[in-house]
Amino acid sequence: MELTGAEIVIRCLQEEQVEYVFGYPGGAVLFIYDALFQQDKVKHILVRHEQAAVHAADGYARSSENVGVALVTSGPGLTNAVTGIATAYMDSIPMVIISGQVPTFAIGEDAFQEVDAVGITRPCVKHNFLVKDVRDIALTIKKAFYLAKSGRPGPVLVDIPKDVSNQKTTFEYARNVDIRSYHPAGKGDSVQVKLAAKMLLEAKRPMVYAGGGVVLSGASAQLTDLVRLLGFPCTNTLMGLGGYPATDKQSVGMLGMHGTYEANMAMQHCDVLVAIGARFDDRVIGNVEHFAQVPRKIIHVDIDPSSIAKRVKVDVPVVGELKLVLDQLLSELRSEKRKPDAAELGAWWKQIDEWRAKGGGLRYKNSAEIIKPQFVIEKLYEITCGDAFITSDVGQHQMWAAQYYKFDKPRRWINSGGLGTMGFGLPAAMGVQLINPGETVACVTGEGSIQMNIQELSTCKQFHLPIKVLSLNNRYLGMVRQWQQFFHGNRYAESYMDALPDFVKLAEAYGHIGLRIDKPSDVESALKEAFSRKNDLVFMDFRTDPTENVFPMVPGGKGLSEVILAEEL
Amino acid sequence: MRHIISLLMENEAGALSRVAGLFSARGYNIESLTVAPTEDPTLSRMTIVTSGSDAVIEQINKQLNKLVDVAAVMDLSDGDHLERELMLVKVRSEDAACNELKHVLSSFNGRVIDESDSTCTIELTDTCARLDGFLQAIGRAYILETVRTGASGIGRGKRILKI
Numbered sequence: 061m062e063l064t065g066a067e068i069v070i071r072c073l074q075e076e077q078v079e080y081v082f083g084y085p086g087g088a089v090l091f092i093y094d095a096l097f098q099q100d101k102v103k104h105i106l107v108r109h110e111q112a113a114v115h116a117a118d119g120y121a122r123s124s125e126n127v128g129v130a131l132v133t134s135g136p137g138l139t140n141a142v143t144g145i146a147t148a149y150m151d152s153i154p155m156v157i158i159s160g161q162v163p164t165f166a167i168g169e170d171a172f173q174e175v176d177a178v179g180i181t182r183p184c185v186k187h188n189f190l191v192k193d194v195r196d197i198a199l200t201i202k203k204a205f206y207l208a209k210s211g212r213p214g215p216v217l218v219d220i221p222k223d224v225s226n227q228k229t230t231f232e233y234a235r236n237v238d239i240r241s242y243h244p245a246g247k248g249d250s251v252q253v254k255l256a257a258k259m260l261l262e263a264k265r266p267m268v269y270a271g272g273g274v275v276l277s278g279a280s281a282q283l284t285d286l287v288r289l290l291g292f293p294c295t296n297t298l299m300g301l302g303g304y305p306a307t308d309k310q311s312v313g314m315l316g317m318h319g320t321y322e323a324n325m326a327m328q329h330c331d332v333l334v335a336i337g338a339r340f341d342d343r344v345i346g347n348v349e350h351f352a353q354v355p356r357k358i359i360h361v362d363i364d365p366s367s368i369a370k371r372v373k374v375d376v377p378v379v380g381e382l383k384l385v386l387d388q389l390l391s392e393l394r395s396e397k398r399k400p401d402a403a404e405l406g407a408w409w410k411q412i413d414e415w416r417a418k419g420g421g422l423r424y425k426n427s428a429e430i431i432k433p434q435f436v437i438e439k440l441y442e443i444t445c446g447d448a449f450i451t452s453d454v455g456q457h458q459m460w461a462a463q464y465y466k467f468d469k470p471r472r473w474i475n476s477g478g479l480g481t482m483g484f485g486l487p488a489a490m491g492v493q494l495i496n497p498g499e500t501v502a503c504v505t506g507e508g509s510i511q512m513n514i515q516e517l518s519t520c521k522q523f524h525l526p527i528k529v530l531s532l533n534n535r536y537l538g539m540v541r542q543w544q545q546f547f548h549g550n551r552y553a554e555s556y557m558d559a560l561p562d563f564v565k566l567a568e569a570y571g572h573i574g575l576r577i578d579k580p581s582d583v584e585s586a587l588k589e590a591f592s593r594k595n596d597l598v599f600m601d602f603r604t605d606p607t608e609n610v611f612p613m614v615p616g617g618k619g620l621s622e623v624i625l626a627e628e629l
Numbered sequence: 630m631r632h633i634i635s636l637l638m639e640n641e642a643g644a645l646s647r648v649a650g651l652f653s654a655r656g657y658n659i660e661s662l663t664v665a666p667t668e669d670p671t672l673s674r675m676t677i678v679t680s681g682s683d684a685v686i687e688q689i690n691k692q693l694n695k696l697v698d699v700a701a702v703m704d705l706s707d708g709d710h711l712e713r714e715l716m717l718v719k720v721r722s723e724d725a726a727c728n729e730l731k732h733v734l735s736s737f738n739g740r741v742i743d744e745s746d747s748t749c750t751i752e753l754t755d756t757c758a759r760l761d762g763f764l765q766a767i768g769r770a771y772i773l774e775t776v777r778t779g780a781s782g783i784g785r786g787k788r789i790l791k792i
Contacts, residue, residue, distance in 0.1 A: 178643060179643075179646070182643075182646065182647060182650055183650060183654050186697070187697040187698075190642070190643075207697060239697065240700060240792060241638065241639055241697060241698055241699055241700035241701075241792075242697050364695065365691045365694070365695075366688060366691035366692050366694075366695050369684065369687060369688075370688060
């Protein structure tokens with residue numbers, strides 16, 4: 061039997077076991093929506109803006125091991141989706157985006173709602189396709205899913221012209237697909253693994269630096285085994301939080317611009333550094349020249365060879381799927397009679413503890429008069445027993461959530477680390493809630509970020525998503541204000557948020573519950589009330605201290621040891 | 630340092646722009662880029678002449694390999710290789726300099742492929758450096774037009790780029 065291109069698209073999604081598609085209809089995807097309407101295996105979540113569709117698919121993917129799927133129309137549908145696609149690309153999130161295109165005969169004629177989707181998205185996708193023949197749809201979608209989730213994951217766009225979605229052909233879905241020019245890495249080279257093991261055993265001041273790759277590869281168990289077997293300190297990047305349990309005694313917390321003093325100092329002073337699924341980016345190691353001043357041996361394990369030796373020189377590169385490489389490394393270390401030098405390691409831990417004492421850990425001065433944002437996160441952690449899925453937007457609140465919510469499990473911390481996309485948190489939380497029904501999902505945001513996709517409160521109402529929104533409302537674009545205070549002479553150019561809406565009324569207008577919390581003494585009771593409402597979305601408008609800053613801070617362009625601690629100001 | 634990189638890629642619409650886009654997006658240098666299908670019409674072969682520090686060249690090779698459409702990459706500068714570039718030059722030929730031009734031409738193994746009463750078009754195939762040398766030798770004053778293809782490269786002997 062022959063099917064239309066649109067029907068084939070839906071059949072492919074069924075074959076891929078796709079449960080939810082996040083999207084928004086329009087002219088170029090009408091046939092696809094028509095095919096979607098006539099079946100009930102693949103459910104569609106109608107968002108209120110295409111950017112949110114992609115963020116929701118993204119949150120869906122981050123909090124599960126599935127590929128997220130978004131469906132948008134041509135032209136503005138696609139351009140609205142680009143921020144979401146770039147967000148997923150920067151954080152290597154597996155995703156397939158299907159976009160409608162004007163009919164093949166109209167391409168290039170500046171037709172209504174025409175945009176060069178493949179051209180516009182090229183720099184921010186793992187790969188993309190324009191399908192010009194209905195006979196190619198099934199194989200292209202098969203390839204798209206394979207590319208999205210294999211190797212270093214990433215978003216893949218499939219652009220389908222309207223006429224192609226209405227032409228007919230027979231449907232056949234390939235079991236496997238082989239792309240001759242694409243060979244994702246598998247196991248690591250055994251010689252390199254042996255070298256790495258030897259270097260680790262000989263280390264005197266070792267450091268494990270684990271990134272988002274650990275979470276994406278599902279290698280948290282292996283990482284935890286490795287760190288415990290060796291007795292080494294472990295730091296996680298912003299993207300890697302939960303990859304190693306934050307409450308474990310060998311965790312030194314997050315590193316980087318707002319990382320702990322001990323993590324950053326240990327990074328700077330270790331003699332053997334093993335980077336696992338991390339990429340030494342500017343927010344993590346700061347100034348690369350400063351980082352390179354201290355001689356140390358670096359082992360770098362990553363699935364993507366281009367992440368290795370991109371910013372820093374590496375002594376032992378190991379290319380491979382992290383889970384497999386860590387298994388190799390573990391069996392290598394377990395077969396060794398030698399153990400790391402206990403005396404040296406003890407001295408190193410003593411040094412780390414001294415740094416911990418000097419930095420004072422993560423701390424802030426609480427107040428009885430004004431709500432401190434850190435206090436809200438601490439209470440959130442307590443009330444959710446550290447076991448919620450937390451999404452965040454971008455800014456100060458993101459850093460406080462990363463610092464004060466101790467993630468012990470992977471895929472619980474959902475944030476836009478690479479692109480830093482404000483407006484990510486709420487739509488991402490929708491995807492997280494859908495794939496994790498019955499679980500507690502909270503979106504930590506600010507009054508700036510939340511307004512970038514606040515229309516999604518409507519989607520949450522339609523699909524009964526009981527997300528808890530914690531808006532840390534300091535009436536400022538806080539991170540911008542912080543930089544202006546530190547580096548621009550207190551000139552707060554356009555960082556004050558005037559004419560804010562009444563968020564309680566706004567939440568109510570969307571059919572949700574809104575709470576405004578002004579006093580520190582009301583924080584806990586408000587959170588308890590909100591989280592006790594299992595079936596409701598509760599929007600909490602916390603009026604927080606507008607002058608609070610994020611510490612510690614390594615200023616942009618500085619080295620990891622050139623940190624500003626709270627008391628130095 | 631100057632590097633000459635060869636690659637095999639799927640002969641598909643947009644493949645060229647993926648490579649060109651990579652170079653501009655990451656701020657890499659392109660001196661020249663040539664591309665055409667191979668004996669297998671589904672594959673194109675591209676030669677890119679670029680320059681950069683060792684670290685940059687390493688990244689260029691890795692980033693090219695990462696493109697899904699790219700099947701194989703070889704930095705020809707890592708070993709013995711040949712490079713050739715085709716150049717067409719139209720020069721003024723009305724005056725006495727013509728004889729000297731023909732003398733230069735023969736020493737560069739070029740040939741005249743078109744002549745009019747005032748112009749003369751020359752075809753030359755050689756390394757990029759030799760072509761530069763030829764242009765210097767005849768002097769800019771005589772040159773009306775220059776068309777160069779950019780270098781094509783191939784490994785020497787048993788050095789083969791194939792999938």
